Amino acid sequence: MASKLDTKTYLGNVINNELIPTPTTRHSINPATGQPLYEVPVARKEDLDAAVDAARKAFKIWSSTPFSERANLLLKYADTIEHHRNELEQLLTSEQGKPLSLSRTEMDCGLTWLRAFATMEIKDEILQEDDEKTIYSTHPPIGVCAGIVPWNWPILLGLGKLGPALITGNTFIMKPSPYTPYCDLKLGELAMTLFPPGVVQVLSGDDRLGPWITEHPGIDKISFTGSIATGRLVAASCAKTLKRYVLELGGNDAAIVCEDVDIDKCLPKIATLSFLNSGQICMLTKRIYIHESIYDTFRDKMVEFTKENIKTGAGTEEGVVVGPLQNKMQFDKVQNMYAQIPLQNWKPALAGTITPTPQTGYYITPTIIDNPPEDSRIVQEEPFGPIVPLLKWSNEDDVIDRANALRTGLGASVWSKDITRAEGMARRLEAGSVWVNSHFDVDPRVPFGGHKESGVGMEWGMEGLKHYTNSRSLWVWKRVFE
Template sequence: MASKIDITTYNGNIINGAFVSTPTTRHSIDPATGEPLYEVPVASKADLEDAVSHARAAFKTWSLTTHEERSALMLKYADAVEANHADIAKLLTMEQGKPISLSNKEVTMSIHWLRTFATMQIPEEVLEDDEERTIYSTHPPVGVVGAIVPWNWPVLLGLGKVGPALMTGNTVIVKPSPFTPYCDLKLGELAMPIFPPGVFQVLSGEDSLGPWMTSHPDIDMISFTGSIPTGKRVAASCAQTLKRCVLELGGNDAAIVCGDVDIAKCMPKIATMAFLNSGQICMCAKRIYVHESIYDEFRDAMVEFTKKNIKTGGGFEDGVVVGPVQNSMQFELVKGMYAEVEKCGWKVALEGKVRSSGKGYFIEPAIIDNPPEDSQIVREEPFGPIVPLMKWSSEEDVIGRANALRTGLGTSVWSKDVANAEKMARQISAGSVWVNSHFDVAPNVPFGGHKESGIGMEWGIEGFRHFTNSRSLWVWKKIFE
């Protein structure tokens, strides 16, 4: 039977299959109440050195295990996560702020991701085979992987790194965001009795821990999810030791709505994908381009749908879609964007507001009516529940506008004419493009960004390859005959 966790107690970082306490602890804040949560460890440089040393030692044997052995442990681990589903989802809402329904979905997705990863294996390819020689293309593991996890999806994006790292034969050290350390520590705790010591470790720390990891000469790869400015610093740090890095960075996703859509049918998805998780998803619909022939009708319908269906409140309240902004820093950034609305004289279709009474970081959704293309709300990712609607008339124009930014994470095209929508979609520079949907992801489908939205891909066999080296193996058969 899988072990059960106690979400109120944190005995230390997970290093070499054991709890390691630290002289210094810290706590995060429940963003719905402003109240402190539980004390967690603060890793020192010595703790990191200890974890890296154990990870390198464990790699020697873990890298030699078979796919079947790794798969069996990954499935056992998925069962352990599932056995603690309710507690992990509750803890996720407490630390991240998202509605409990979304927390449950994130945990469910994470379990599905793990079980799918357990079935995936990079195929070994025979490039040439004759009487004289056989040439193989093989993919050995990189070594020790540092997984730096963001605060918006700490469970899915954490385990979305752990699964491929371990299944390809690497060892992994997970660093949660200081804003959301709790779930990732508990996920590491669940792994302790399942994986060999040193294979899966978790270090909670301050902002200094990330740079220590990215510059560490004995960490062979960094898998990072976060903002574009931080991603650039990660890449620069990794360059010092020429370590591999995969960067999944910010986006400013466009949704292109054609004039032939059935507004009532597409509105629930589009509006929800604009405000889900308080807009704190890199692949939310951040810029919505609506054909001029239906613009007014679409705008009014989106305002009406949002008023009726997009409820703001604490994550444990019934029917909530928009929970609190996760932390005070992000809260101030989003407040600044809302203040910019009045300062710049943008026309407002739905006036969102910052809740000044009570505790917690609550901001209600706002819809901006056809702001200028060069305005801040269009060109910068707000990472909050505010979205601009803009008019378009020609396909060439709207594709150019969708592609104009230095980001390229995701884009959607909405039309009854599926063939033409697909034609438009193929002209979009983004890592994920959807026709008549938005923000679909799957563990067997590669996920990542173009341009400044990232380097490399996660998930799918292509994502697995990033956790490996490419090796050509030449076997000459008759030299000693």
């Protein structure tokens, strides 16, 4: 194993365990500096065709490889990644912008997820058995799966799609975001050293590559993480060939804080999970409903905590929590939301600032909006940036209705010392993940996905793994020829 991973050179896309160069290259931007990063390939249709052809050939062997062998390779892959984790973490901060401490957390999660998937075998279930027959429920792999990976968690969500696909016997093609292609390409290079040709491939491209993948008749399943608008396009594109898909889309998570909480104990987590990764996580606390009897105290303490503890700066700086926005498109969107503050007469409890020179880094500091109207954009839309509204509530039924009012339903939480009451409220919330006295807890063994427009299907857990398989009933008659 090489002692150091070259993270500055990208010789080509990973196709059939070879690095295949392309006539055209492109580069992304370091969001902390505005400076260009390294040249990466731009895949052509023929590159995708070659990858799909290799994946289909590899599937015949990989799908019949025993679970124990697939698991062993997945564990070796995790060990190989861990050997190079320092270089990959530095690269992740350079391309994504997140603080180095969060890059380490993402790497920790990616390794944990891979190692967990290696233990998760979908076994046959006997539905009926008697003297005449045995009826099994079996789960054969689908075939060639593609993962379309977002720019906010390129390592975790890349490996979080790769692992379930491989352990269930599928071959896998990863498409990184054009904004963050670097770590995923290197993960592909490391996979080349372990997996048979065609089992793991990575294609970097421009905005044309995604539609080519979703429309390709040789790809059997898509796992997509991204915006609701793009998710609709993915679903429509997959429908053309009736391929399977799982969509993990945007959220606008509500956190309901009851009047009996210990503010000093719960506030640090709520505040941090409002601004982590510069607010660029789909499952952060995006709407914080605070009981009116503690509202003023909670608001003031959250402002104080944010000022003292939520530092903004380059991800390489010590103690930074809020790095730059990842790209200019997102920076412009969040900047537009900030521009609504004076136009809509929203009252900032904490007024953020926007860097006057975005060409040197896409920096926006945290903003807390004090009790805006329920129909405000800041409440109704997911800003995906470091800005959060605080809202008052007094009636339990009313706040549940408000939390459930949107077409999103990814995550939600209830905070209270009264666990029975909090669990009762949590069971009424319309979201794929609901927490009591926490938020944004995830685990590879726990299914993860959204309700309503926040997604279709589930990732992770045994339920998520089954989305990488077909459900097959197998009838075995024993006494037909007696």
